[in-house]
Each structure stands twice: as structure tokens, then as C-alpha cells.
Amino acid sequence: MYLGTATGWIYESHDQGAKWKRLALVGGRDDLALDSLVVDRANPKHILVGAWVLGSVDGGLFISDDGGVTWRSDADMKGQSIRALTPAPSNPQILVAGTLKGVYRSNDGGEHWTLISPQGSQELHEVESIAIDPDDPQTIYAGTWHLPWKTTDGGAHWANIKQGIIDDSDVFSIIVDPKDAKTVYASACSGIYKSQTAGETFKKVQGIPSTARRTRVLMQDPQNLNIVFAGTTEGLYRSTDAGANWQRMTGQEVIVNDVFVDPKNTNRVLLATDRSGVLASNDGGSSFSASDSGFSARQVTAYVSDLQHPSTLYVGVVNDKTFGGVFVSENGGLNWVQKAAGLDGHDVFSLGQASDGTVLAGTGHGIYRLKGDLWSRVEDVTAPVEPAPAAPAKRKKGSTTKKGVPAQKIRTANVRKTRAEDKNLPEASVDAIARTGDTLYAATSEGLLSSENAGASWKLVEGPARHAWNFVSGAKSTVVVADLRTAMISLDAGQKWESMPLPQEINQLGALAVDDSGAVWIGGREGVYVSSDHGASWQTLKNLYVQDANSLFFDEASQRLLITSNNKNTLVYALQLPDRTVRYWKSGWHLRMVRPDGDSLLGVTLYDGVVLQPKMVDSSAVANH
Numbered sequence: 001m002y003l004g005t006a007t008g009w010i011y012e013s014h015d016q017g018a019k020w021k022r023l024a025l026v027g028g029r030d031d032l033a034l035d036s037l038v039v040d041r042a043n044p045k046h047i048l049v050g051a052w053v054l055g056s057v058d059g060g061l062f063i064s065d066d067g068g069v070t071w072r073s074d075a076d077m078k079g080q081s082i083r084a085l086t087p088a089p090s091n092p093q094i095l096v097a098g099t100l101k102g103v104y105r106s107n108d109g110g111e112h113w114t115l116i117s118p119q120g121s122q123e124l125h126e127v128e129s130i131a132i133d134p135d136d137p138q139t140i141y142a143g144t145w146h147l148p149w150k151t152t153d154g155g156a157h158w159a160n161i162k163q164g165i166i167d168d169s170d171v172f173s174i175i176v177d178p179k180d181a182k183t184v185y186a187s188a189c190s191g192i193y194k195s196q197t198a199g200e201t202f203k204k205v206q207g208i209p210s211t212a213r214r215t216r217v218l219m220q221d222p223q224n225l226n227i228v229f230a231g232t233t234e235g236l237y238r239s240t241d242a243g244a245n246w247q248r249m250t251g252q253e254v255i256v257n258d259v260f261v262d263p264k265n266t267n268r269v270l271l272a273t274d275r276s277g278v279l280a281s282n283d284g285g286s287s288f289s290a291s292d293s294g295f296s297a298r299q300v301t302a303y304v305s306d307l308q309h310p311s312t313l314y315v316g317v318v319n320d321k322t323f324g325g326v327f328v329s330e331n332g333g334l335n336w337v338q339k340a341a342g343l344d345g346h347d348v349f350s351l352g353q354a355s356d357g358t359v360l361a362g363t364g365h366g367i368y369r370l371k372g373d374l375w376s377r378v379e380d381v382t383a384p385v386e387p388a389p390a391a392p393a394k395r396k397k398g399s400t401t402k403k404g405v406p407a408q409k410i411r412t413a414n415v416r417k418t419r420a421e422d423k424n425l426p427e428a429s430v431d432a433i434a435r436t437g438d439t440l441y442a443a444t445s446e447g448l449l450s451s452e453n454a455g456a457s458w459k460l461v462e463g464p465a466r467h468a469w470n471f472v473s474g475a476k477s478t479v480v481v482a483d484l485r486t487a488m489i490s491l492d493a494g495q496k497w498e499s500m501p502l503p504q505e506i507n508q509l510g511a512l513a514v515d516d517s518g519a520v521w522i523g524g525r526e527g528v529y530v531s532s533d534h535g536a537s538w539q540t541l542k543n544l545y546v547q548d549a550n551s552l553f554f555d556e557a558s559q560r561l562l563i564t565s566n567n568k569n570t571l572v573y574a575l576q577l578p579d580r581t582v583r584y585w586k587s588g589w590h591l592r593m594v595r596p597d598g599d600s601l602l603g604v605t606l607y608d609g610v611v612l613q614p615k616m617v618d619s620s621a622v623a624n625h
Contacts, residue, residue: 001260002068003272003295004034004049007607010068011295016262017270017280020295022608023068026051027060030590030607035257036085040109041092048110050082050097057081057100063110076113077104084130088137089178096140098127103142103155116155117142124149124158131174133181141184141199143171148186150199164202166190173218177225185228185243187215192230194243207246208237219259221284223266229285231256236271238285249285253322276323296609298324302351303595303604304359310598314339314359315610316348326351326361326375333602333612342375343368352433354440354454362430362442369455380457381425381449383466425449425460429468436474436493441481443469448481450494463497464488471512475554478518484508489520489534500535513552513561515577521561523549528563543582546573551593564591564603572601585613 003011003020008030011020026032026049036050045067052059061077064070077097084098097104102117102125117124129143138154147162148171169188177183184195186202191213193202208215212234221227230237234252236259239245250256255274262268271279271288280291302316311332317324325340326348343363350362359370368375428444435441442449442458447466449458460466464481471482479490480500485508489500502509502522511523519532525548529538548566555562563573572594574583587594589611591603601613 001270002037002039002047003278004037005297005607006033006035006054007297008032008034008051009608010034010049012068016268017260017278017291019293020278022294024064024071026062026071027073032059036082036097038085038087038095038110041087046109048085048095050085052081052083059099061085061097061110061113074110074113080104083126083128084143086130086132088132089134091137094132094137096130096132098130098142100126103127103130103140105140105155116140116151117149117158123160129171129174129186131176131184133176134178135181139181141174141176141186143174143186143188145170147171148174148199161195161199161202163200164195164204165193166204172214172216175218175220177220178222179225183242185218187218187230189214191215192218192243205243205246207239207244208232209234212237212248212252216256217258219261221261221266222263227266227284229259229261229269231259231271236285236288249281250279250288251322254279275320297607298609299607300592300604300609302348302362303593303602304351304353305595305597306357306359307353307355308357313597313602314351315604316351316361318347318349321345324348326370332597333610336610339370339373340375341373342377349429349431350433350442352435352440352442352455354435354451355438356454358454360433360440360455362433362444364429366426366428367430367433367442367449367455367458377426378455378458379426381422381428381459382457383422383425383447383460384462425458431470432472434472434474434479436476436479439493441472441474441479441494443472443481448472461494461497463490463494471509473512473514473554475514475516475556476518478514478520480512480514480520482509482512482522487512487522487535491518491534500531502535503529503538505529510566511549511552511563513554515554515561516556517578521552521554523552523563523565528552541575541580541582543580544573544575551591553593553595555596558596562594562596562601564594566590572603587611587613 001013010023012023013020032051034049038048040046047064049062059081061074062071081100088094093109095106104113105116106113126145127142131141133139139152142149146168149158150161151158169190171188173187175185182198184199186193192205195202212232214233215230217231219229226242228239233255235248235250235254236256237246238249258272260270267284269281269285277292279288281288298317300315301318304314306312313329315327325343327336328339329336346363346365348361352360361368367378428446430442430444432443440451445468448461448464450461451458469481477493487500488497490497505526506524513521521530528546531538550566551564553562559577561575570587572585572587590606593604595602603611
């Protein structure tokens with residue numbers, strides 16, 4: 001089995017989707033959405049995949065002749081945003097593709113393509129779905145972003161088949177009953193429709209809530225055609241009577257992108273979902289469980305390892321809502337379980353740990369503390385109250401100031417303004433958490449916060465301006481806070497602060513770290529810079545060639561700086577201190593950050609979750625994943 005992702009990667013499985021293995025990066029690009037896969041029935045080594053790019057008209061058709069190991073781009077479809085791709089049931093050499101420009105057909109297994117919809121048509125374009133008659137490859141259905149179309153002569157003539165369908169309906173999926181070609185199902189943003197007249201008229205199917213009407217995919221059970229699955233934005237629905245009645249088979253939080261029913265064992269049903277990975281059923285869809293071994297689409301943004309138990313690791317993820325939050329591993333990253341109760345589905349941007357072992361999560365809506373298996377938000381977040389002005393000399397009742405404002409209301413107005421601003425602090429977005437000694441710091445959208453009691457309460461730090469800070473780092477008595485273009489430094493554990501000049505070459509900060517000698521390290525697109533005099537001067541290292549640095553981490557135990565970047569060379573750098581010698585590894589992954597994990601390294605990828613380096617290797621060797 002093959003699995004396409006939204007990041008250009010193809011995965012394969014040899015055990016019906018129980019375990020997955022990363023196979024290839026199609027086109028060498030990580031921005032391709034691969035949701036149209038075709039395996040040649042006559043030659044399973046011959047695979048085609050249609051690709052498109054989110055927010056762009058770019059894409060293409062890619063072909064593999066060796067079971068997906070290597071891929072080549074098809075010249076005829078180069079740059080085409082391909083949204084649908086399907087072979088003719090009666091002839092696998094005939095394939096039809098739907099693109100933003102129209103409908104294309106190939107008669108030679110995908111090597112050459114011809115536009116079969118009207119050139120420059122103002123109606124038949126932005127084709128999202130394709131279906132072909134099971135017996136007659138000249139009869140083709142095309143669903144567009146507004147309505148469906150049909151041709152019975154291979155594209156020479158097209159007819160709009162919209163009777164019974166609500167106007168301006170995006171048609172996501174079309175299927176034709178393989179035993180009765182007059183029975184056609186179509187799913188759209190306005191619901192599911194069924195035709196028993198080969199598309200001449202449609203009737204809206206009832207039984208699926210209007211909130212779940214965006215049905216991404218329809219699929220029939222190949223052994224029992226009365227069983228129809230509908231993958232919606234609010235779960236999977238199943239009908240056992242050809243669409244007359246429907247029952248939801250998953251929770252409504254599941255967003256279904258594709259459905260696969262094993263033709264040899266139709267009790268085996270797989271779902272490709274938007275946030276919850278691959279789900280598998282062995283009872284025809286009545287129940288599902290995760291089937292993600294070897295596959296991850298997690299966007300991990302935060303990491304912390306337990307102080308007392310180094311093999312216990314925590315990561316925070318974004319864009320996963322119910323399936324996101326925080327995950328914990330108690331065996332060095334080999335296995336993970338979700339620990340998100342109490343986070344209310346918030347994105348986790350940062351993680352930290354207090355000196356007493358309390359784990360904290362910085363979210364888009366404040367700071368949370370973990371107690372047992374439950375997170376709770378910290379509400380005790382305060383700012384210094386501005387001192388009220390001295391009380392004016394007593395005046396007679398009804399007297400006013402020179403400006404005509406009652407004297408007593410001046411003080412009241414100032415105090416109320418300050419208290420109203422403080423209400424934003426518990427809800428602030430928290431981008432970074434750092435610790436020096438027993439003091440915690442949090443860089444937030446409302447300013448820099450500090451805590452002296454393991455994160456139970458926080459206060460706004462005076463000195464740094466009250467605006468959005470993106471980074472905070474510290475070691476011993478040195479603490480640095482920064483946004484994308486400015487920074488402030490404290491040399492006395494946060495008591496006094498002063499502006500810290502940044503290198504003129506840096507246009508925008510991407511990473512920050514402080515080592516235990518007090519040296520400050522920053523990274524950006526222009527490279528990595530270090531200052532040993534609190535920002536008075538900056539220098540680069542001649543033996544460290546890194547651009548677009550996205551993470552700097554001071555590994556105190558090993559006295560080294562770990563560095564990753566957004567470059568596609570997938571290198572990880574270790575800068576040994578104090579001699580500043582450089583070691584590097586080719587990880588094979590595009591990493592967001594890297595951290596020590598015992599004698600090995602743990603990497604957080606941009607889209608593929610967490611990866612491990614089983615053992616340390618020489619710089620010239622490739623890390624074994």
C-alpha cells in the first residue's frame with residue numbers, strides 16, 4: 001500500500017497499513033500535496049501520483065517505474081495543479097486527470113497527455129474529481145469547484161449535469177457503481193447526491209448533518225455495493241442501504257481525506273485523516289484504532305526532557321486540536337502517548353520545566369502546569385500596578401481641577417486602566433520558556449514574565465518593554481530576551497536590563513541561546529553570530545557554515561551548542577565549547593531542532609514528528625534512522 005502526504009513524501013506498507021515506512025520525497029520538494037495515487041494493475045511497479053501546491057497553481061504528474069523508489073516528472077503535465085487522477089476500469093492504459101485548467105487524458109499509461117475539455121473554458125476548469133464509466137472509457141464525469149460535467153464521447157462534447165444539485169457546489173468526489181453504471185454518487189460542499197439516471201438528474205441524500213456536509217470522499221464496498229462510506233469534515237459515515245440511511249462511525253473530530261476498503265477483505269477499512277493520522281478498522285468500519293507506526297504528520301514545536309528522568313521526554317504540537325497538545329515518552333522517544341487533558345485543544349508553542357520537576361506548557365492562550373495527568377492554566381499572572389498620583393489637596397465637595405475634571409476621578413481612572421491591561425496576561429501567547437536556577441522566564445505576546453515558585457504564579461518583568469517577545473534564553477546570571485529584530489540583556493538574573501545591539505547583518509532573528517560563560521549566540525538567515533561582550537561586538541566562526549539557522553541549543557552537560565537550520569542539506573551541527581570546534585551529521589531529515597538524548601541525538605522534524613539517532617557516528621557518516 002502507498003500513502004501520499006501534504007509534504008511531498010510517499011510512504012509504503014507491506015502489512016495492510018499496520019506499519020509504514022518513508023519511501024521517497026517526490027520531486028525533491030516538501031510542498032507537494034499528494035492525494036491522487038494510481039498503481040498500474042498490469043504492472044504494480046508502475047505508479048503515478050498527481051500533485052498540487054497549497055495556495056498556488058503549481059504541481060505536476062510524477063511517475064515511478066520501480067515501485068516508488070525513484071520518480072520522474074511528466075513533461076506534458078509539468079506545473080499542472082492536479083486535483084484528481086483515475087484509471088479507466090476497463091482499460092488501465094487510459095487515465096484521466098483533473099487540473100485547474102481542465103480535463104486531460106492519457107492513452108498510454110500516463111506517458112503522454114491531451115486536454116479533452118474546451119481550451120480556456122470559463123466553466124469546465126478547476127476540476128476536483130474524476131470518475132469513468134466501468135465499461136465505457138469514453139464516458140467521463142468531472143466535478144469542478146462549481147458543478148459536475150459529463151462527456152460520452154471522450155471529451156468531444158461536454159454537458160453540465162446539475163439538475164437537482166444546489167448551484168455553485170464544489171464537487172469533491174464522484175463514484176460510478178461498477179455493476180450499474182446508471183447509479184452515480186457525487187459529494188459536494190452542499191451535501192451528497194445520488195443519480196439513478198447516469199447523471200441526468202440527482203437527488204440529495206439525507207441523513208448526514210449539514211455541519212458535516214463537506215464530504216471529501218465517497219467509497220463503495222467492492223463486495224457489497226449497497227455499503228457506501230462518506231468521509232466528511234466531521235467523521236466517517238456509513239450507509240448499508242445504498243445511501244438511504246447513514247450512521248456516523250467515528251467521532252466528529254475526525255476529518256477524513258480518503259477511504260480505502262480492502263477488495264479481498266472488506267472488513268479492513270483504512271482512513272487517511274487530516275490530524276489523526278491513519279485509522280484502521282477490522283470490522284467493516286464499526287470501530288477504528290490508530291495505525292500510524294512509522295508515519296507521522298505532526299508539527300512538533302516544543303521539546304523538554306525531564307531533569308530527574310532523562311529518558312522521559314515531552315513534545316508539544318500545533319494544528320492538531322483534539323489529537324494534539326503534549327505527548328510524552330518514557331523510553332527515550334521510542335513510544336509516545338498523548339497527555340493533553342486540560343489543554344482545551346490549544347496549540348503548544350513552548351515547553352519548560354521548573355527546578356522542582358514541574359512541567360509547563362506555553363500555548364496560544366497562556367501558561368499551563370502539569371499535575372499528574374491533568375494540565376491547568378495559570379491564572380495568577382500580574383503586572384506591577386502603576387503608583388496612583390498623590391492625592392490632591394482637599395477640595396470642597398463638587399470642586400474640580402483646572403481642567404474641570406473631578407479631582408478624585410483622576411486617581412480612579414489611572415488604576416482602572418492598569419488593571420484592565422493586566423487581564424490580558426493570563427491569555428498571552430507564549431513562544432518560549434527558559435530557566436536559570438529556580439527562576440522561570442516566559443517570552444509572551446504581552447511581555448516577559450518570570451516565576452519564582454515553579455510556575456504557580458507569574459509577574460511581568462519590569463525593564464523589557466511590554467510587547468511581544470519571541471525568544472528567551474539564560475545561563476547562570478545572564479538572561480536575554482528578544483523579538484525578531486531587537487534584544488535586551490540582564491547580567492544580574494533579571495534585576496536590571498539594558499538594550500543589546502544585534503549584528504547589522506541580521507535582518508531577522510531565528511534562534512537564540514546563552515552559554516554558561518555568558519556568551520550570547522543568535523541565528524538568522526545570514527548565519528550564526530556570537531558575542532562575548534553583551535552585544536558590543538559580534539563575530540562569526542570561520543569553520544561554521546550555517547545559513548537560516550532555526551534552532552540554537554546550549555547542551556550544558558556536553559558543553560556544546562547544537563544547531564539546525566531550514567536549509568535542505570539536512571545537516572546537524574555541534575559546536576564544541578570552549579575551543580569552538582565543529583562536528584556535523586547528515587540527518588536525512590529537515591529538522592526544526594535537535595536535542596541530546598542520552599548518547600544519541602533526538603531531532604524534531606518540520607512535519608514528520610520526532611526522529612532518533614540510534615548511535616553517535618563520525619561526522620562523515622550518515623546518521624542511521
